[in-house]
Amino acid sequence: MSRPEVPTVVLIGQPNGGKSTLFNSIAGPKxxxxxxxxxxxxxxxxRVNIEGRLLDVVDLPGTYSLCPDDPxxxxxxxxxxxxxxDLVVNVVDSSTMSRGLELTLELVExxxxxxxxxxxxxxxxxxxxxxxxxxxxxxxxxxxVLTIAAHGRGVRELLDRVFEVIDKGQQPRPPSYSxxxxxxxxxxxxxxxxxxxxxxxxxxxxxxxxxTAGHACGRILGQVEPGLKEAVDRVRRTIxxxxxxxxxxxxxxxxxxxxxxxxxxxxxILHGRRLTWDKKVDAVLMHSFFGYVILAAVLLxxxxxxxxxxxxxxxxxxxxxxxxxxxxxxxxxxxxxxxxAEGLIQGIGGGIAIVLPYFLPLLFLMSALEDVGYLARxxxxxxxxxxxxxxxxKSVSPFILGFGCNVPAVVSTRMLESHHDRVLTSxxxxxxPCSARTTxxxxxxxxxxxPLWAMGFYAVNIAVVALVGWxxxxxxxxxSPGLILEIPSLKAPRLNSxxxxxxxxxxxxxxxxWPILIGGSIxxxxxxxxxxxxxxxxxxxxxxxxxxxxxxxxxxTLVFGFLRKELSLIMMLQALGVDYQNLMTVITREQIVVFxxxxxxxxxxxxxxxxxxxxxxxxxxxxSTGLSIGVALVLSWAVRLVL
Amino acid sequence: MNLLEAPxxxxxxxxxxxxxxxxxxxxxxxxxxxxxxxxxxxxxIFRGPILVRNCASDTTVALGHGVAMKVIVEPVYEPA
Numbered sequence: 001m002s003r004p005e006v007p008t009v010v011l012i013g014q015p016n017g018g019k020s021t022l023f024n025s026i027a028g029p030k031x032x033x034x035x036x037x038x039x040x041x042x043x044x045x046x047r048v049n050i051e052g053r054l055l056d057v058v059d060l061p062g063t064y065s066l067c068p069d070d071p072x073x074x075x076x077x078x079x080x081x082x083x084x085x086d087l088v089v090n091v092v093d094s095s096t097m098s099r100g101l102e103l104t105l106e107l108v109e110x111x112x113x114x115x116x117x118x119x120x121x122x123x124x125x126x127x128x129x130x131x132x133x134x135x136x137x138x139x140x141x142x143x144x145v146l147t148i149a150a151h152g153r154g155v156r157e158l159l160d161r162v163f164e165v166i167d168k169g170q171q172p173r174p175p176s177y178s179x180x181x182x183x184x185x186x187x188x189x190x191x192x193x194x195x196x197x198x199x200x201x202x203x204x205x206x207x208x209x210x211x212t213a214g215h216a217c218g219r220i221l222g223q224v225e226p227g228l229k230e231a232v233d234r235v236r237r238t239i240x241x242x243x244x245x246x247x248x249x250x251x252x253x254x255x256x257x258x259x260x261x262x263x264x265x266x267x268x269i270l271h272g273r274r275l276t277w278d279k280k281v282d283a284v285l286m287h288s289f290f291g292y293v294i295l296a297a298v299l300l301x302x303x304x305x306x307x308x309x310x311x312x313x314x315x316x317x318x319x320x321x322x323x324x325x326x327x328x329x330x331x332x333x334x335x336x337x338x339x340x341a342e343g344l345i346q347g348i349g350g351g352i353a354i355v356l357p358y359f360l361p362l363l364f365l366m367s368a369l370e371d372v373g374y375l376a377r378x379x380x381x382x383x384x385x386x387x388x389x390x391x392x393x394k395s396v397s398p399f400i401l402g403f404g405c406n407v408p409a410v411v412s413t414r415m416l417e418s419h420h421d422r423v424l425t426s427x428x429x430x431x432x433p434c435s436a437r438t439t440x441x442x443x444x445x446x447x448x449x450x451p452l453w454a455m456g457f458y459a460v461n462i463a464v465v466a467l468v469g470w471x472x473x474x475x476x477x478x479x480s481p482g483l484i485l486e487i488p489s490l491k492a493p494r495l496n497s498x499x500x501x502x503x504x505x506x507x508x509x510x511x512x513x514w515p516i517l518i519g520g521s522i523x524x525x526x527x528x529x530x531x532x533x534x535x536x537x538x539x540x541x542x543x544x545x546x547x548x549x550x551x552x553x554x555x556x557t558l559v560f561g562f563l564r565k566e567l568s569l570i571m572m573l574q575a576l577g578v579d580y581q582n583l584m585t586v587i588t589r590e591q592i593v594v595f596x597x598x599x600x601x602x603x604x605x606x607x608x609x610x611x612x613x614x615x616x617x618x619x620x621x622x623x624s625t626g627l628s629i630g631v632a633l634v635l636s637w638a639v640r641l642v643l
Numbered sequence: 644m645n646l647l648e649a650p651x652x653x654x655x656x657x658x659x660x661x662x663x664x665x666x667x668x669x670x671x672x673x674x675x676x677x678x679x680x681x682x683x684x685x686x687x688i689f690r691g692p693i694l695v696r697n698c699a700s701d702t703t704v705a706l707g708h709g710v711a712m713k714v715i716v717e718p719v720y721e722p723a
Binding site: 064065067096097100127245248252256283291376379380381384387417484487 | 703709
């Protein structure tokens with residue numbers, strides 16, 4: 001076996017198994033992030049040097065099986081099948097080992113060199129499970145190492161075994177299915193034409209063909225040719241005829257029993273030492289009354305902390321940009337150069353000083369809630385309410401993320417299995433007030449009309465999300481498959497994994513949104529320089545002046561609200577020619593509310609629009625935009641009538 | 644009976660997974676199979692989801708009202 005220059009090792013495991021913790025423990029905090037080709041769901045890779053030997057370590061998203069349904073999990077498959085890593089480290093949560101082993105058995109069938117890390121053995125011990133790695137290793141035919149990744153325990157031995165397998169190769173022995181199933185697998189393998197795109201070996205490919213026809217995994221395996229497809233269909237019918245359940249269920253059930261047997265033979269249950277404190281905490285967290293009280297408190301604290309951190313940080317970060325602008329204005333005069341520089345500064349300054357102060361703490365707290373396991377519990381509590389708008393509890397976390405920025409929120413809808421849920425959630429996300437819009441609400445409504453008005457604004461906003469969701473779901477008849485959500489055991493938050501998650505999200509936000517922010521700002525400055533803003537104002541006058549009752553000069557700010565929502569605020573002052581403190585001299589309270597309502601809703605910002613287009617297609621991106629415009633008009637007129 | 648009608652805290656055996664292919668596949672992937680022993684751990688208000696724990700793997704999932712209706716169970720009588 002020829003040894004590759006730098007071997008690639010991928011970490012694969014079910015969600016919440018401590019895979020990323022193990023990755024951090026091996027790779028340290030210096031891990032680079034990268035985009036996976038064709039999608040932007042992240043995986044992390046890092047080149048590490050272990051006593052002079054190099055290793056490329058890749059951390060993939062968690063997956064329950066090798067026949068996954070949701071797009072995030074399919075990334076794992078594509079990577080595994082297309083990139084052919086030199087070795088797979090299968091990370092198994094040993095406290096729920098009998099289920100984790102089902103994926104392990106699939107990996108052994110796949111037949112790539114594999115090492116199993118039975119992780120979080122401390123948790124298993126507290127649950128009263130004693131594990132025998134030697135026995136498990138003998139039964140699986142691949143090295144098994146006990147680890148506690150969070151403390152670095154067993155990681156050294158794991159790496160030793162990894163190098164041992166890379167150097168010497170490995171012959172895993174996948175367990176057999178019942179004879180009749182094995183016969184069927186052999187038949188499909190025999191009928192496979194020589195040029196068929198086999199993944200790893202013919203047996204694995206045959207099993208997956210039987211398990212997955214008409215399913216996403218089948219598509220990834222390549223277009224099955226007619227002759228073989230017929231054989232696979234026949235085999236599937238034969239199995240179903242004999243066992244009375246679909247073939248995929250037969251195979252899955254046999255694997256399930258193999259896994260349970262393996263677990264029983266390689267572990268000992270010590271009774272009377274069952275972990276109980278987290279069950280008690282969970283009973284309160286998911287209580288039908290206290291659960292909601294805690295949820296409300298958590299969310300309130302969440303936003304309180306964000307604004308406590310965000311607003312002083314914003315002032316602090318914004319001041320150098322304001323000074324720089326003043327210096328440039330003095331030295332460059334009012335020429336083209338000044339306008340270009342001003343646009344650049346506004347763009348960079350907006351990105352750093354307006355978005356990050358709110359966005360960063362939000363992402364951090366969000367990651368913390370996810371890490372502890374609270375998001376899944378919030379999903380459980382809010383599921384019934386989400387059903388009213390045609391969704392279920394899994395959409396809760398994209399929505400919460402939307403309060404920071406709609407862009408990563410739309411990307412995160414990939415964790416939803418059904419296309420219907422993904423589209424509906426993505427359409428609704430632009431109605432969630434992101435940090436940029438919150439900045440406007442705070443600066444205009446809270447500052448000039450009082451905090452109660454701002455809270456009222458939020459309440460109306462959430463009602464709008466619910467109403468639009470309810471209305472749209474009337475038209476999207478396809479029923480949502482319903483909630484199936486794992487509730488992971490509660491974990492103590494760990495700073496480095498939270499920081500890493502936060503960094504991954506910030507990184508993708510910066511890469512996607514900043515070029516648009518900066519480009520938009522420069523364009524705006526150029527428009528002002530060439531006096532094109534007047535033309536825009538004239539064109540929009542019927543809407544702005546007659547429709548909304550706002551000053552003529554504000555037309556151009558609406559256009560630029562499309563580029564960057566918070567730009568509208570700066571633009572508004574610029575367009576009206578006043579500074580922030582004197583705003584009320586040129587505009588009424590009513591106009592402030594109308595302006596804020598309209599700016600908040602009338603269109604998703606450009607970055608959101610682009611990501612909607614990319615994620616759910618042009619049609620739905622336009623539907624979402626149309627809905628936003630409609631809602632903005634109706635609400636603004638309603639506000640004019642009421643006030 | 645289905646999971647919605649099952650008593651809280653009792654040990655139950657999964658007799659059948661009704662429902663469509665995607666729901667069944669998801670349940671299988673999350674480690675819920677016919678014949679498994681499970682326990683109902685909680686119920687949310689307003690026809691919300693239920694919490695069900697697989698006693699073999701000690702994993703817990705939340706199942707929406709509609710999904711829970713399709714999981715058919717029977718009580719397990721344990722020797723006292």
